[in-house]
Amino acid sequence: MEATVLYEQRGNVCLITLNRPDQLNAINRQLRAELREAFARFDNDDDLRAAVITGAGRAFCAGRDLRERNEDNAAGVQARPEDAMSPHSLHSWPHPRKPLIGAINGYCLAGGFSIAQVCDIRLASEDAMLGVTETKVGLMAPFGALLPKLIHAADALELVLTGEAITAERAHEIGLINRIVPADRLLEEAMKLATKIANNAPLSVQYAKELIYRSLVLDDMGLHRLTSHMYRRLLESEDAKEGPRAFAEKREPHWLGQ
Numbered sequence: 001m002e003a004t005v006l007y008e009q010r011g012n013v014c015l016i017t018l019n020r021p022d023q024l025n026a027i028n029r030q031l032r033a034e035l036r037e038a039f040a041r042f043d044n045d046d047d048l049r050a051a052v053i054t055g056a057g058r059a060f061c062a063g064r065d066l067r068e069r070n071e072d073n074a075a076g077v078q079a080r081p082e083d084a085m086s087p088h089s090l091h092s093w094p095h096p097r098k099p100l101i102g103a104i105n106g107y108c109l110a111g112g113f114s115i116a117q118v119c120d121i122r123l124a125s126e127d128a129m130l131g132v133t134e135t136k137v138g139l140m141a142p143f144g145a146l147l148p149k150l151i152h153a154a155d156a157l158e159l160v161l162t163g164e165a166i167t168a169e170r171a172h173e174i175g176l177i178n179r180i181v182p183a184d185r186l187l188e189e190a191m192k193l194a195t196k197i198a199n200n201a202p203l204s205v206q207y208a209k210e211l212i213y214r215s216l217v218l219d220d221m222g223l224h225r226l227t228s229h230m231y232r233r234l235l236e237s238e239d240a241k242e243g244p245r246a247f248a249e250k251r252e253p254h255w256l257g258q
Helices: 029-044 066-074 081-085 111-118 142-149 153-162 168-173 183-198 202-214 220-235 238-248
Strands: 005-010 013-018 050-055 059-061 100-104 107-109 121-125 129-131 179-181
Touching (some): 050 183, 059 111, 100 111, 107 111, 121 168, 121 183
Parallel strands (some): 013 050, 107 129
16 A cells, blocks of 8 residues: 655654645545654654655645545444544644644645644745635534634634635735745755754754743743743753853754753
8 A cells, every 4th residue: 555644854854745646635544644653753753853744746735535535424434523622633633842844835725724734834835725625515624723823813714714725825914824935946945944943952942832832822920930940941951051062162062852
């Protein structure tokens, strides 16, 4: 059986590629399982410090494989409402503790949008189209509930309620996309950005990522306590000693991630 998710290590960066190009990388059961495995593999590998995810061919991911969904419907296999919040749901793709960059090429729709939503930084090709299209096929997008943490609620509602895809330019305007890149340079620019991040102190990067996301749900006092706790932990690390030492010795630091 051909892999639906390709996994490649390039130095300290991992490249994850959705690999069903003839189906616009639509999410079937195999791809869903392999992608979750890829996220876990990346997060548990101490040699990797950042990852890029993209799609093979002319799409990032067109969403759930509706042919498979239709076959399930015909066989009487129905997902229960409570499954929308289960560990196997598209709503709950694992969030790696290390930075994940989306290189969004072409169509990024429905479940594909949910994968992009998990990314910390999103680059898109000039021809990319992004949409939460579930209302057009009688479904619902549980991950849409998280969109107001990324963009204005009114923009999130427009995306979810209309089901219409938007251009990369519009996605950039509403803050969903960090940067628009020519299609032939998309992967190069994403890898370059991931390498910049990977060259930084890994614990500093991971703690900063966690704090930024936790700030979305904590009040000021809770965030202050968490920041103080994490900063004390960081100061006890070997990397916190290595950074100033390397600077004083005028050399590149050798990060241990501990």
